[in-house]
Each structure stands twice: as C-alpha cells, then as structure tokens.
Amino acid sequence: MKAMVLSGVTDLIINSKPLSEADITTPTPTKNQVLIRISASGASHIELEEIEGKNMPSVLPIIPGHQAVGMVEDKGEDVTKLEIGDRVGVSWIFSSCGTCDFCLRGDENLCDEFKATGLDADGTYAEFIVIDEDHAYPIPDSLNNNAVIPLLFAGAIGYRSLRFSSIESGQKLGLSGFGMTAMIILKLLANKTPGVQVFVFSRSEAEQEAAKNAGAFWTGAIDADSPEKLDVIIDTTPIWSPVVKALENLKKGGKLIINETEKDDQDRDALLKLTFHKHLSFEKEIKTITNISRTDVINILDMASTMDLQLEYEEYNLSDANRAINDLKNGKMNGSKILIV
Numbered sequence: 001m002k003a004m005v006l007s008g009v010t011d012l013i014i015n016s017k018p019l020s021e022a023d024i025t026t027p028t029p030t031k032n033q034v035l036i037r038i039s040a041s042g043a044s045h046i047e048l049e050e051i052e053g054k055n056m057p058s059v060l061p062i063i064p065g066h067q068a069v070g071m072v073e074d075k076g077e078d079v080t081k082l083e084i085g086d087r088v089g090v091s092w093i094f095s096s097c098g099t100c101d102f103c104l105r106g107d108e109n110l111c112d113e114f115k116a117t118g119l120d121a122d123g124t125y126a127e128f129i130v131i132d133e134d135h136a137y138p139i140p141d142s143l144n145n146n147a148v149i150p151l152l153f154a155g156a157i158g159y160r161s162l163r164f165s166s167i168e169s170g171q172k173l174g175l176s177g178f179g180m181t182a183m184i185i186l187k188l189l190a191n192k193t194p195g196v197q198v199f200v201f202s203r204s205e206a207e208q209e210a211a212k213n214a215g216a217f218w219t220g221a222i223d224a225d226s227p228e229k230l231d232v233i234i235d236t237t238p239i240w241s242p243v244v245k246a247l248e249n250l251k252k253g254g255k256l257i258i259n260e261t262e263k264d265d266q267d268r269d270a271l272l273k274l275t276f277h278k279h280l281s282f283e284k285e286i287k288t289i290t291n292i293s294r295t296d297v298i299n300i301l302d303m304a305s306t307m308d309l310q311l312e313y314e315e316y317n318l319s320d321a322n323r324a325i326n327d328l329k330n331g332k333m334n335g336s337k338i339l340i341v
C-alpha cells in the first residue's frame with residue numbers, strides 16, 4: 001500500500017519535506033481487528049508537533065495521522081460488530097488496556113497503556129490501517145467524509161471539554177484561542193444550547209471575525225479583559241499567559257478548563273503574575289482535559305449527525321501531505337486540511 005512515512009523528527013524550516021512516500025506491505029487484520037481502506041485523512045497540528053518533535057512518536061519510522069474515514073475491507077476472526085463495507089472513522093485513541101479502573105469506567109484516555117494513532121502505532125496517512133473494531137466508529141449516513149474528519153479528534157476533545165464545563169443556558173462561556181476545537185465548541189453551543197453567550201479571545205482579527213460569523217456574542221484579543229466575568233473558560237492555546245488572564249476573567253466559583261496542548265516554555269514567566277486574590281480565590285476551579293475516550297467520539301458523531309456544522313476544509317492528495325503540513329505551519333486560518341487517499 002501507499003503511505004507517507006516519517007523517519008525522524010525534524011525542523012520544517014530546515015527540511016520542508018519530512019514525510020516520504022513509501023510502498024509498504026498492507027497489514028493483515030487478526031482477532032478483533034479490522035482492515036480499513038482509507039478514503040480521507042485529516043492533517044492537523046498534532047502531526048506538525050510530532051514531525052517537529054514537540055510530541056515525540058514512540059516508534060520511528062511511523063505513518064502519522066489520527067483522523068480518517070474509510071470502509072472496512074477485511075476483518076479478523078473475532079470481529080462481531082462490524083461488517084465488510086461498513087463506513088467507519090478512526091480517531092486519536094488507537095488502543096488502551098481495557099481492564100484498568102480507568103478503562104472500565106470509560107476514561108480510556110487516562111489509561112497508563114493509552115496508545116495514540118499515528119504516534120504510538122501506524123496512523124492514517126496511508127491507503128489502509130488496521131485497528132481493533134472497538135476503535136473504529138460507524139459513521140452516520142447524514143455526515144459526509146470531509147465533515148466527519150475534524151470531529152474525530154478536534155470535535156471529540158471539544159465535546160469532552162463541554163461535558164466537563166457543565167455549562168447551562170443563561171450562562172457565559174469564554175473560549176481562549178480559536179482553532180478547530182474552539183470553532184466546533186462554538187457551533188455545538190449555537191446549535192444545542194443557544195442560550196449560552198460565548199466570548200472568544202483570539203490572537204488574530206481574522207479568527208475573531210470567523211468567531212463572530214459562527215455566532216460568538218463577543219470577540220476580543222487573546223489578552224483582553226472580558227467585558228463581563230464568565231462562568232467557564234476553555235483554553236486551547238499553546239502558551240501560559242492566556243491561562244493567567246482567563247483566571248482573572250472568571251466569575252467567583254467559575255471554572256477554567258485547559259485542553260492539554262503542550263505549553264510553550266517561552267512565556268512560562270507569565271505564571272509569576274499569578275496572585276491568589278485576583279486569580280484563584282473565591283472557589284475558582286481548574287480542570288485539564290487529556291486525550292479523548294471512545295464515548296467522546298461516539299457522542300460527538302451522534303450530536304453532529306443532526307446538525308450542519310459547516311466546517312471549512314481544504315483538500316490535498318495523500319502524496320501532497322508535506323504541502324499540507326507546511327501550509328498548517330504557515331497558515332493563518334482555521335479550516336481543516338484533508339488528504340484524499
């Protein structure tokens with residue numbers, strides 16, 4: 001099969017073609033595995049971080065990629081839930097132990113043996129992938145492939161953030177940073193809980209404009225004082241200073257949810273501005289969100305099946321994956337990059 005392979009981490013400025021096209025043996029499914037013929041794969045900042053070594057692959061060489069849609073082509077002898085020809089999605093969660101306390105309660109994302117697709121096992125920048133049937137998600141007929149791709153991880157982690165926010169109609173929610181996850185959160189709220197006012201803090205005017213068009217109540221700079229104190233703020237930025245600002249912008253008893261993106265050490269000094277009274281007192285809470293569970297993927301697909309999220313995207317050929325990654329590095333806007341296989 002054809003695949004785009006990462007042999008070693010690199011700096012895109014030095015090496016703009018970190019992925020090489022390779023012809024490798026198509027894997028064979030055994031036991032409860034399915035072989036999926038991939039139709040479309042997402043290309044996102046997760047792969048950019050892997051390629052540049054900010055999120056190190058545990059094996060090299062590796063096929064990156066963690067969001068894809070395709071058809072079940074073959075299956076192992078123990079597969080019971082999927083049939084050949086089923087349309088399924090693959091997400092960030094490749095496997096977990098299935099037996100620890102976290103797995104048993106549905107928080108596979110916290111399992112010590114959590115393995116990520118494209119980081120700990122070969123991913124989706126390929127014509128085929130083999131994965132356990134429990135980690136291949138049937139796709140509702142109402143969703144086309146390109147609409148599904150960003151939901152499989154960005155959407156699932158956005159859904160998980162919203163789930164832990166416990167936000168209710170009539171409350172005010174802030175989004176600090178406005179990438180794909182924040183865009184999906186905003187659109188989910190606009191569709192499902194329109195009584196929530198959403199305040200978007202973003203570094204670029206283009207993103208602020210996109211947020212307004214998607215239904216944000218207010219938009220401002222990433223370091224802006226909120227015009228009103230907020231019940232919940234969800235942080236999706238890769239830096240520290242918005243975390244400090246968000247704590248200041250919360251109401252008494254408010255909750256800050258930090259999506260676990262690797263924080264840049266460059267602005268660690270921002271944490272020295274934390275004061276107890278201004279940022280932490282009055283029972284404010286901080287919660288981090290790490291990875292996703294199977295339930296998050298299943299639930300976001302179910303929710304999205306009844307609404308038209310109208311997410312923007314740009315298509316590339318699989319063999320053009322390097323160009324997609326470079327565009328991600330240099331890009332200013334939010335649309336997802338989709339590799340057509």
Ligand SMILES: [Zn+2]
Nearest residue numbers: 097100103111
């Ligand atoms: Zn486990």
